[in-house]
Amino acid sequence: MYKSEQLAHNLRLLIDNGTWPAHSKLPSLRQQAQSSGYSLMTVMNAYQELEAQGLIYAKEKSGYFVAEHLSTQVPQTYSVVSLNPKIEINSQVFKYLKSTQHQQIVPLGSAFPDHQLLCPSKLIQIMGQLARNRKNYEQSSNLPPGNFALRQLIAQRYCMQGITTDADDIVITSGCLDALNLSLQAITQPGDYILLQQTIFYGAWQAAERLGLKVITIPEHPQHGFDLEAFEQVIQSYPIKVCWFMLNAHNPIGFTVSDEIKYKIAKLLHQHQIHLIEDDVYEELFYGSKKPLPMKYFDQQNLVLHCSSFSKTLGAGFRVGWVYAGKFSEHIQHLQLMSTISANSLIQNALVEFLSHHHYEKHLRGLRRSLEKHKKQFYLYLKQHLPVGCEIFNYASGYFLWIKLPDHVNSIEIYEDLLEQHIGVTPSPLFNILQSQQHFLRINCSFEWHSDIAHALDQLSQSIQNHLKLRQITHSA
Template identity: 75%
Template sequence: MYKSEQLAQHLKRLIENGSWSAHTKLPSLREQAEISGFSLMTVMNAYQDLEAQGLIYSKEKSGYFIAEHLKAQMPHSTTIVSLNPKIEINSLVFKYLKSIQSKDILPFGSAFPDHHLLTPTKLLQMVSQKARDQKSYDQTTNLPPGNLALRKIIAQRYAMQGISTDADDIVITSGGLDALNLSLQALTQPGDYILLQQTTFYGAWQAAERLGLKVITLPEHPTFGFDLQAFEQVIQHYPIKVCWFMLNAQNPIGFTVSDDIKYKIAKRLHEHQIHLIEDDVYEELFYGMNKPLSMKYFDRSNLVLHCSSFSKTLGAGFRVGWVYAGKYSEKIQHLQLMSTISANALIQNALVEFVSSHHYEKHLRQLRRRLEKNKKRFTQYLKQHLGQCCEIYSFPSGYFLWIRLPLHIDSLELYQQLITQNIGIAPSPLFNVSDSNQHYIRLNCSFEWNPSIQTGLDTLIHYILNLQSQS
């Protein structure tokens, strides 16, 4: 363990046990170096790590301060575990996605980062070079399970995280959603029970509706994000076949579940022999130095199918995903050959060259820094103007903000009003099928600040305050 990690863990324990109250000023970098005996650089790295975790915050020319406890950052759970035997969300999602397609719409509702931050020049050069080589279009070597060289590179990246992997465990797909859908189809039959987080990516709801599955939902825990007690109750009382969870930079809320809770989830899955489809498409968009562990890391029974994608780091044009399928690899390939067949051969070949070079890691570091900077500015601006009537939930990863509106404001109505002004937002009915808790919106804050962005935010603020004044 690095010295900065040791110091960060020590300070984290002091924060979590209440030794320091919220907004208490920490010792300066120089003072902390004298107290701890570590170098200034080590102390600075530790403070930056704690800031990335949301435990402390910095003020220009003033130093570092203790942040509000995480409990104050999470929406309170107001709904118990619920059974959703009939899901009807596809029509709403279809209409919503059609409504935000126009290039004139300010894309605060988009699921993708700002395209200006993606598709690095070096990658485009590699694509251009590959495009002139006829062998790059050879589809036979890129059919399921996908390009062997790309699968080997992905397997190596798993190994770097301490996850033993072979290229044969990996199936390349046409994006992360394709990986998730194929995995769910491989593991379930119509009428099976599956377990979802109560507020989750709408693709999970769509897949459940399409496959005729019965859905049980877990409420979010107000402190830890994942309600372990509710999870244990559900798997004891319902014949859950599959869980579909997003535990790193969860979409739409944004929290990351601790390693301790992930370990306990894996233990319960093993005890009850329940499979987990892990949606981890935001795995690379963490802040700070330490990448969060995936559930696959804790899987000792081959019950976790880990799904991810390049589309959130390289853009929608590079919609290539994968699933760590293990023993289900062949079944997923059979399903794939009956649907999407395979991912684009040219893109797979270009990714082999780009991801295996130092350019990919350099791009990821730059992307994380810019997303963190942009998210912080959005958060500060919205808290300044809406802090009296809304709660802004901001977590140290990804590029989404989850905003709790006043109780009487319906997020779908707000979305419909804003779309007439060419502003897109993502209302909570896309992520939660219950009739309650529909006063939240998800906001994409990956965009570089400019007059157009500020004008769009000012319009959003105006509409919220106007609806608030009508109560």
């Protein structure tokens, strides 16, 4: 760890434990350097680090102050539990995904990290070697539940987090979305009630629409990310068959729910015997020193189906993911053999080589460092350039920033405006179907800083300004 990271870490602890409450003034750079023994440059880097994470903010000529606790502050959704009887999101998602595929587009709307950061050369080298041997294309040993050695390696990663797992618990799938879809299909029948977070990856809405499920949603909690009270209220009032939650590095908002809340969720799931499909596809992209625990860790009764993949760390094109399926393993394999069959054999074999020689850990360390650095650059630039009334939600993980637009500025209009200029962003109606929640945007910040990026962010600010002006004119007319 660099000295500035160590200092930032120590200061973050003081903020987290309330020693420095919101809006209290931090020691000046000089005072901090004197009291900590670090150089002025190290202190400045540490403060900038905390600023980029949204934990402190600078006031001109006054110094640094503790922000409202951003890592635990989530956009207020002003909504109670809602029943969403008819979901029609698939065509909207299709249109959106098509629109972002254009080669010339600045891909700030992409769901994947910059491909320059993925697919490390060691993996390319391994694939090159294996590709020359016919035996590596052989399918039978890679059919459901998937390559045994790969399942063992994935099981070991769970064990490293204190989750007892063996290869038989794991089913290899064609990416995380396949794992999520198969899990939902294995547990539900058309017409069943499922419970989602109100703002959630659009894959959950699509799956519910496709399987004809009734969706109840709970709002995000403004401090904790997850609203335990609303959760308890729903599971007491509705016959929920399964929940689909994302509690680590939430997409699109970014928050990670505390272990204490995860423990309480697990307890309630046990009491009511409800299954949980856990989407943990960003589990490796944390910036702190410890990987956040999944809900699977707190699950004593095998109610949680934990889903993840290598898409966000090595490349979405590999299409290799998995589900910790436990007792659902057989059922999921049946469904798999009727649909996606299996993940690619050559890639499964290559991943075994790559993971067994610790190349993955080394790659992950570099990837996390780059994502943190890039997101910080985006954050600082946006903070300076976005019009007044915008709010940026920034968390210490992943590569997204979630931006609240000024009241009444519609994110779809901004998205369409930018698309004409070949700039992609993701508007909130893809994640949240409530009419009242259309004024958020997700920005992918994984890219190396570049003049094209600065230009795209300037265009974003300009577009918001234009919409604000238009509103003022229409209101005053």
